[in-house]
Amino acid sequence: MSRRVTIAYLLGLALLLAAPMFIYPILVMKVLCFALFACAFNLLLGYTGLLSFGHAVFLGGAAYVTGHALKVWELPTLVGLLAGTVAAAALGWVIGSLAIRRQGIYFAMVTLALAQMVYFLFLQAPFTGGEDGLQGVPRGTLFGLDLSVDINLYYLVLAIFAGSFWLIQRTIHSPFGQILKAIRENEPRAISLGYDVAKYKLLAFVLSAGLAGLAGATKTVVFKFATLTDAHWHTSGEVVLMTLLGGMGTVFGPVVGATVIVTLQNELADKVGSLVTVIMGAIFVICVLAFRRGIVGESLALYRRMIGQKAG
Amino acid sequence: MAEDCILETSGLVKEFRGFVAVNDVNLKVRRGHIHALIGPNGAGKTTCFNLLTKFLEPTRGQIRFNGIDITREAPQKIARRGIVRSFQISAVFPHLTVLENVRIALQRKLGTSFHFWKSDRGLNQLNDRAMELLTAVDLAGYADMVTVEMPYGRKRALEIATTLALDPELMLLDEPTQGMGHEDVHRVMELIKQVSANRTILMVEHNMKVVAGISDTLTVLARGSVLAEGPYAEVAANPLVIEAYMGTEASGLASIPANDDRPPGPLPGEGDDHGSLRSNSGGAG
Incomplete structure (x- = not known):
C-alpha cells in the first residue's frame, strides 16, 4: 500500500473502532458486509476489467452454507464462516471456468445466466428453506465471547473486514495484481508476452467470489438468517451500483459506495417504501451521466487538479 | 543444417x-x-x-x-x-508507467506472477534490467511517465523494448x-x-x-x-x-x-x- 492509502486505512480503522459508540452497531456491520462485497467485486471489475453480473450468487450461496453449518450442523462460528467462504470460492471456480471463455458483454451474460440457475436451485432446494429462507441461525461464541452480544460481534466483523480489505489491497499491489492490470489494459499484449491470461482471470474470479462469500457468510451471522434476496440478481445489480457510485478501480470507492447505498436504503425504507428502488435508479443514472469516476474517483481528480493549479 | x-x-x-x-x-x-x-x-x-x-x-x-x-x-x-510479436496498433499497457510496461515482460521469469499475497516490491529487482532495455531504445528519461502520455513514436519504441525483454x-x-x-x-x-x-x-x-x-x-x-x-x-x-x-x-x-x-x-x-x-x-x- 502507498503511504497515503495506509494513513487513510488506519484513520478509517480508528473511526470504525469507535463507531459503535455513536451508531447502531448492526447498521455498521451491514455496511461493512456490503463494503466487503463491493471491494471483492471491484477486484474483478476495477482491476481485472471483468464485469460479473452474477456476484450475488456467491454472497447468497455462502450465506446459506454458513447458515446451514451453524444451525443444522452446529459448527463453531469461525468454521461456519470458513465453510461459506470456501463454498463460494468453489462455486466461483465453476462459474468462473465457464465464464472466462467469453469476453465483455458475453462474460457478463454467462455469469448472470449461471447465477440465475443457481438461484433457482436455492429456491427449490430443501436446505435453503425456499421462500422462507434460513431463519434463526445461532451466532455462537468465539473464544468464550458470546457473539449474540452485538458489540462483541461487531469487533469480529470489523476484524474480518479489515483483514479482507488488506488482502484485497495486497492482491492489487502484488506481482499477480500487476499481471491483472496488464490484462485489463491490453489482453492480447499480455498473451503475446506469454501469459496464460485465462488462469489469471480464473484466480482473480475465485478470489473475488471467495471474498464475496465471506461477506455473505458474515452477513448471515450478523442477521441470524439467510434469504433468497442475497442471491437475487437485484443484489448483483446493487453491487455494480455501489462500485460505480463509489469509484471503480479506486481503493476506497466501493467502501464509500456501499456506505452511501446501505445507509440510504436504511433511512428511506420506512419513509418512502417501494419508491426506494426509483431513487436508487435515479442515483445510478446521475452517477453514470454526471460523475462517471464515482465519488472517490471524482474527488481524487478534483484534488489532483487543485494540486496541479498550485504547482502551475 | x-x-x-x-x-x-x-x-x-x-x-x-x-x-x-x-x-x-x-x-x-x-x-x-x-x-x-x-x-x-x-x-x-x-x-x-x-x-x-x-x-x-x-x-x-x-x-x-x-x-x-x-x-x-x-x-x-x-x-x-x-516467438514474440508486436501489434499494428501500438501494444502498450497505457495506464501503467513506462518502467512497469517493460517489467511485466520481465516478470514472468521470476515465477511469482500468481503470488497474490506478496508485495510488488519484490519486482523492484527487475528495475535495473528494465532500465537497461529502456536505455537501449532511448526511453530512460521517460521511465516514470504514465505510458498513455507519451507521443506515438515513443510508444512504439517502448513496445520494442517490452518485446526485447523476453529475449x-x-x-x-x-x-x-x-x-x-x-x-x-x-x-x-x-x-x-x-x-x-x-x-x-x-x-x-x-x-x-x-x-x-x-x-x-x-x-x-x-x-x-x-x-x-x-x-x-x-x-x-x-x-x-x-x-x-x-x-x-x-x-x-x-x-x-x-x-x-x-x-x-x-x-x-x-x-x-x-x-x-x-x-x-x-x-x-
Whole structure:
C-alpha cells in the first residue's frame, strides 16, 4: 500500500473502532458486509476489467452454507464462516471456468445466466428453506465471547473486514495484481508476452467470489438468517451500483459506495417504501451521466487538479 | 543444417466463411535474417502474422518453429517458445508507467506472477534490467511517465523494448514504423538493425525505405498468396511484383537502390509518401 492509502486505512480503522459508540452497531456491520462485497467485486471489475453480473450468487450461496453449518450442523462460528467462504470460492471456480471463455458483454451474460440457475436451485432446494429462507441461525461464541452480544460481534466483523480489505489491497499491489492490470489494459499484449491470461482471470474470479462469500457468510451471522434476496440478481445489480457510485478501480470507492447505498436504503425504507428502488435508479443514472469516476474517483481528480493549479 | 530455417510454414490457409485471406503460403524464415513481409492492403500480411502467433487458428497447413510443429499450440505457449510479436496498433499497457510496461515482460521469469499475497516490491529487482532495455531504445528519461502520455513514436519504441525483454529468438513486428514521423522512422530502423543481432526478425512493413534498408529477405504477398520471395533487388525487379503495385508506386519501389551496404539514412524525397508502398485501394493497412 502507498503511504497515503495506509494513513487513510488506519484513520478509517480508528473511526470504525469507535463507531459503535455513536451508531447502531448492526447498521455498521451491514455496511461493512456490503463494503466487503463491493471491494471483492471491484477486484474483478476495477482491476481485472471483468464485469460479473452474477456476484450475488456467491454472497447468497455462502450465506446459506454458513447458515446451514451453524444451525443444522452446529459448527463453531469461525468454521461456519470458513465453510461459506470456501463454498463460494468453489462455486466461483465453476462459474468462473465457464465464464472466462467469453469476453465483455458475453462474460457478463454467462455469469448472470449461471447465477440465475443457481438461484433457482436455492429456491427449490430443501436446505435453503425456499421462500422462507434460513431463519434463526445461532451466532455462537468465539473464544468464550458470546457473539449474540452485538458489540462483541461487531469487533469480529470489523476484524474480518479489515483483514479482507488488506488482502484485497495486497492482491492489487502484488506481482499477480500487476499481471491483472496488464490484462485489463491490453489482453492480447499480455498473451503475446506469454501469459496464460485465462488462469489469471480464473484466480482473480475465485478470489473475488471467495471474498464475496465471506461477506455473505458474515452477513448471515450478523442477521441470524439467510434469504433468497442475497442471491437475487437485484443484489448483483446493487453491487455494480455501489462500485460505480463509489469509484471503480479506486481503493476506497466501493467502501464509500456501499456506505452511501446501505445507509440510504436504511433511512428511506420506512419513509418512502417501494419508491426506494426509483431513487436508487435515479442515483445510478446521475452517477453514470454526471460523475462517471464515482465519488472517490471524482474527488481524487478534483484534488489532483487543485494540486496541479498550485504547482502551475 | 544447410538450410537453417527458424520458421517454416507449409500450405498455410486461412478462410473466413468462404473468403480465403491466406492461401497456401509456404514461408521460410532463415535464422538470423531480417525478413520483411510486404504486399498491398488486404494481401493477408496481418492475418499471416496472427496465424503464426496463433491469435488465429489456421484452416489448413502447418507451422514449424525450429523443426517443431507448433500449429496447434496456444498463443501464450508460442510466446514462451520464443516467438514474440508486436501489434499494428501500438501494444502498450497505457495506464501503467513506462518502467512497469517493460517489467511485466520481465516478470514472468521470476515465477511469482500468481503470488497474490506478496508485495510488488519484490519486482523492484527487475528495475535495473528494465532500465537497461529502456536505455537501449532511448526511453530512460521517460521511465516514470504514465505510458498513455507519451507521443506515438515513443510508444512504439517502448513496445520494442517490452518485446526485447523476453529475449525472443524470433521477433515478429507488425508495421513497426507505421504512423511515425521520419525522425522516428529512422530511429526505429536503427533500433531494429541493432536488436537483430543474435535473433531473427520477421516484419510487416509498408515503408520501402525501411524494407530496402535493413531487410535481408523479402516476401511479397498479394491476395493471400506469395507472389515473390528473395533479396530486395531481385524482388523489386520482378514484373509480377511491379504489376501488383501498379503505376507510380511500383516505380517508386523499383527506383530505390537495393544495396545492402547502403547506410539506412535519409533518401531524397523523404518525408512525403514516395517511398511508401501502398496499393491503389488507399487507406491504412
